[in-house]
Amino acid sequence: MFNKNVRMFSKNDYVCLYNIITMNTIYLKQSTLTNKEKTKELISKMPQDFLKGTNHYEQIQESIKPFLLPKLKTLFMIINETCNLFCKYCRYIQKLPKNHVGTVMDKTIGKGIIEKFLSGDNTGIERKSIVIFGTEILQHPDLVESLAKCVREFDAKNNVNTELTMFTNGVLINNKVIKIIKENSIVTIISIDGPKEIHDQARIYRSGKGSYEIVKKNCDLLRENGIRFGISTAVGEHNIDALPDIIEHFVKEFNPINIGLNPMEINKDAPKDIFYTKFMRQSLKAFEIARNYGVSLPQVMRRIRPFVERRQRIKECPTCGGSLRVYPNGRIGTCSHFVANDEYCIPYKTYVEDGISKNKIIRQWSLRTQFNFPKCSECEAISLCGGGCVYNAFLQNNDIMSPDHRVCSHSKYGLEWCIWKLFDDIVGKKILEISDIIVPDIEMRRALYGKIDEVNNVLPLQEYNSFGEVSLNIG
Ligand SMILES: C[S@@+](CC[C@H](N)C(=O)[O-])C[C@H]1O[C@@H](n2cnc3c(N)ncnc32)[C@H](O)[C@@H]1O
Ligand code: SF4
Ligand code: SF4
Incomplete structure (x- = not known):
């Protein structure tokens, strides 16, 4: 029937x-x-x-074809490799040898990549987006400032308005950083895992001391300066059971623009399927709280919005033709897991000279x-x-x-x-x-x-x- x-x-x-x-x-x-x-x-x-x-399935096979071409809108710039914190679960820091010095992106390479990315193929793209990312980027405020300025200079010359975002642990925010944020309109995302007793279980200094108090103080400084920010939360065994209460805490204490919930990567202590299903269940409970305050949870909305709007989600991740990742040495590719291992990526010089949107790696991922x-x-x-x-x-x-x-x-x-x-x-x-x-x-x-x-x-x-x-x- x-x-x-x-x-x-x-x-x-x-x-x-x-x-x-x-x-x-x-x-x-x-x-x-x-x-x-x-x-x-x-x-x-x-x-x-x-x-x-x-047969709608056959129909969709045809309709999605134009969307399987690359449209590179977002550039994630991983600018450094060391950190002032030593979070217990950190995918970057915990893998490094103890006295690892780490590469910091050279300013000239960074600017070269920004200019290449922003002036690259704009077909069908309304607004490009650059994310200053890495380990703790505010260990290098001068570099962050020059990259941000480079973006804004490009914008002024070309009459565009690039979205500029940065991720930070919030520990090093001070008046100088606030000036950089304001002058360059940088959207700031701060990592917080919950109230003090939860956050400080994981987000610690090498000494074992928690970072909550300094992060809270710096968030208050941002708010006193009229800067609203988003929150990024890594969800693991330390906070998954309390997720709905954590949302209440964030709304009351930080008034965030939105709250990102990132599932902890697979590890031997978290059986992958069980954890992932629990993550979804808890995220949806958290969403029921957040929606009462009008606060969006982007990772949850990624499932809900396609259903509501009846807009098919035909790809999971922007690495599939929507974004690029660049490492401190200028190596550029799709997903940071692969770029870190020098897979599915190309060197800086090749990128700057030849571009990438026609590159076969990008086409394949798309x-x-x-x-x-x-x-x-x-x-x-x-x-x-x-x-x-x-x-x-x-x-x-x-x-x-x-x-x-x-x-x-x-x-x-x-x-x-x-x-x-x-x-x-x-x-x-x-x-x-x-x-x-x-x-x-x-x-x-x-x-x-x-x-x-x-x-x-x-x-x-x-x-x-x-x-x-x-x-x-x-x-
Ligand atoms: C790697 S950090 C870099 C920026 C900055 N240092 C910070 O902590 O916000 C970016 C985000 O990745 C999250 N993260 C780190 N390790 C993770 C892991 N193993 N699984 C999931 N998220 C992780 C952090 O909580 C943070 O929100
Ligand atoms: S602050 Fe960010 S980069 Fe540093 S250890 Fe924590 S999660 Fe990793
Ligand atoms: S990956 Fe997604 S679409 Fe494929 S079987 Fe699993 S739930 Fe279904």
Whole structure:
């Protein structure tokens, strides 16, 4: 009776029919579906994409082709390799030998890369974005300032307004840094893992002393100077159970622009699937708090927004044709895990002389979509998934063109959450007392955002965070 892309989800007395490609959604009572007399009437009320006929999966294979070409919008500049902190989980610092000196990006190389990136292919790109990143970048405030100035000089000459963002642990913020931030309009993201007793379990100095108090003091200094900032939180065993309370704490103590939740990378203490599923469950609980305050959680929105807007997420990660990473020595490539090992990257000189958007590595990565993976073709979560992390897929399958199965439970849990939370938010039970079916329109679906003004929000790295979401008008 139904289109082959329709899946059925049940909860108590209710059923949701969901088209895995168009993401259109119908709610009805179990009893309506089993009532033969009502079936005919039901079919006449159903949108076309629920009925037998078009193969939406074949349709989407064609429609995504133009989106599989590179569009390099974001440059992550990893400018250094050492840190003033020694966070217990740090993917960069914990791997280094004890007295590692580390390379710091040369100013001239940095400026050369910025100019090349900003003047490179702009086709279809409204605004480019540069992120000053690394270990702790504020150990080198003069370098940060000259890179920022280089961006703003390019902007002035070319009448553009590049988005400029930096990530910091917040320990070294002072009046000089505030001046740099203000003069160059740098959006600042600060890493905080929770209130003092949680943050100080992981984000410590080499001596073992926690960093919360100094970070809080510096955040207050930013706020006194009228600077709002985002928060980046690494989610691991030290804070995952308290995530919803942590959101409350952040909103009250820091009034952040948004809060990024980054799952801890796979390690021997955190079995990958169990941790990842728990991460999704807890992130969604945290989201329910955050949306009441109108605060967006970008990583959670990456699953929710495609469902709400019915905009398919055809790629997971901006490394797949949307962004570049450059290391301190100028080596440039896609994903930092690979660039760190000198894989899938090219030297500075090659980049500056030849560019990269036509490079075969970039072209190959741009083709990575779950819609090209046979194993994903029947999956209910295919349109909001993205196929997971490229690096993890490589670790699991020795092939970047394969799904990262760690993401499966995460995406599927996210989809079911969206389906039944939406039903609750629109008070579906009440509507089904007077109507046989509900086909939520876009305004109803946006109930999932709560007080988050997702349509008008201008948030840090908003484009980067919605990478891979496209409107294909299928169905
Ligand atoms: C590597 S740091 C660099 C910038 C700066 N030093 C800071 O801490 O904000 C960038 C972000 O990566 C996160 N991070 C570090 N190690 C991680 C890991 N193993 N898994 C997940 N996130 C991690 C940090 O919490 C931080 O928010
Ligand atoms: S402050 Fe950032 S770079 Fe430094 S150890 Fe902590 S997470 Fe790593
Ligand atoms: S990676 Fe897993 S969840 Fe994602 S589309 Fe493929 S099978 Fe589905």
